[in-house]
């Protein structure tokens with residue numbers, strides 16, 4: 220089917236059904252905030268966006284690998300130096316391990332500086348007989364279960380923008396040379412190597428990768444100061460789910476020396492699994508912007524769905540424009556991925572999000588994910604791509620650089636009884652820094668030995 224070409228402007232989405240629309244009581248207050256947001260400076264630039272698009276185009280050809288990660292839901296309260304720095308550090312460490320594994324450059328993309336809007340399966344939440352609006356992320360309301368906190372308030376859009384700007388400011392400053400301690404072993408905190416949960420083979424493999432990393436860093440050091448500086452200047456791009464279309468469209472505009480409209484709140488916005496309806500508001504908004512865009516694909520996605528989405532969102536098959544992020548779950552992935560991959564042989568970057576299809580609740584009602592299930596989906600996804608002749612060009616994680624206990628498993632042996640100890644996420648459970656780094660080591664092993672398994676640990 221040839222897609223209908225209709226007029227687009229940054230607000231044409233308003234005429235389409237929006238599966239996650241926020242009900243604001245005061246429309247005038249919303250309009251005023253949107254006008255203010257429109258007048259404020261952009262958070263990113265079109266040339267950064269175009270550069271990321273060209274890196275994604277390379278990744279589509281297997282010349283680069285994308286690492287995307289960060290919180291499920293960022294919060295305004297967590298916009299603190301340590302938090303942001305730790306997130307950058309874990310992404311950087313993972314990327315260095317992945318470089319050694321895949322022998323190709325890594326494109327680092329944070330789920331940060333705007334990951335403040337969350338889709339919810341139900342508009343309201345009931346606790347002890349009291350019903351309040353669900354928590355839709357700090358861009359909309361607040362998480363405390365109190366009527367005033369849960370009231371959607373347009374002012375939160377401005378607060379979100381401000382905190383995204385503060386986060387990006389620190390990210391940019393650190394990217395420009397704040398990682399000089401990279402070659403010091405204490406930076407790496409590899410204490411999980413010592414844990415009893417690792418088999419001798421894995422431990423040896425990890426030690427080998429670490430030695431190679433240390434050698435490579437020493438080599439860079441021996442080349443002279445310039446080289447270290449070069450190494451400590453690393454690029455990070457920002458991404459978030461482009462869920463709140465008032466926020467996204469307020470900062471969408473043309474740019475002086477380019478054509479078309481850019482969403483200048485972030486480099487890489489993505490469409491969530493719950494809002495990718497072909498005739499919906501989100502697809503309408505995303506089709507008109509020039510950013511590279513992500514699309515989450517859950518286990519119900521059909522080949523036909525994807526073709527239609529691509530016809531609308533990338534009719535000219537522009538390289539670097541589309542990132543398809545599959546999140547099938549470890550159980551479903553082996554069945555649903557192969558037909559999808561062989562049916563959609565188009566110019567896209569395939570990325571695996573092994574988090575969102577692997578969430579479950581413990582007997583006491585705590586939301587968690589198991590390290591082994593996450594690994595299982597990665598394994599199945601690597602296998603499916605190898606079989607279909609397509610390229611798995613990136614991975615997408617919910618993670619933090621802090622020592623939280625939200626996901627179970629990994630060499631550090633986090634069990635369900637540990638979850639209460641340091642569970643901070645207001646939304647989905649994240650890998651902590653040791654789990655995230657271990658995951659990178661396992662992916663690096665698989666990249667080196669494509670026919671091998673991701674883990675030689677017994678699956679639990």
Ligand code: PEP
Nearest residue numbers: 291491492493515546575
């Ligand atoms: C998310 O990435 O936090 C999310 C809600 O994902 P999905 O749309 O894939 O469920």
Ligand code: CO
Nearest residue numbers: 291617646647
């Ligand atoms: Co999530």
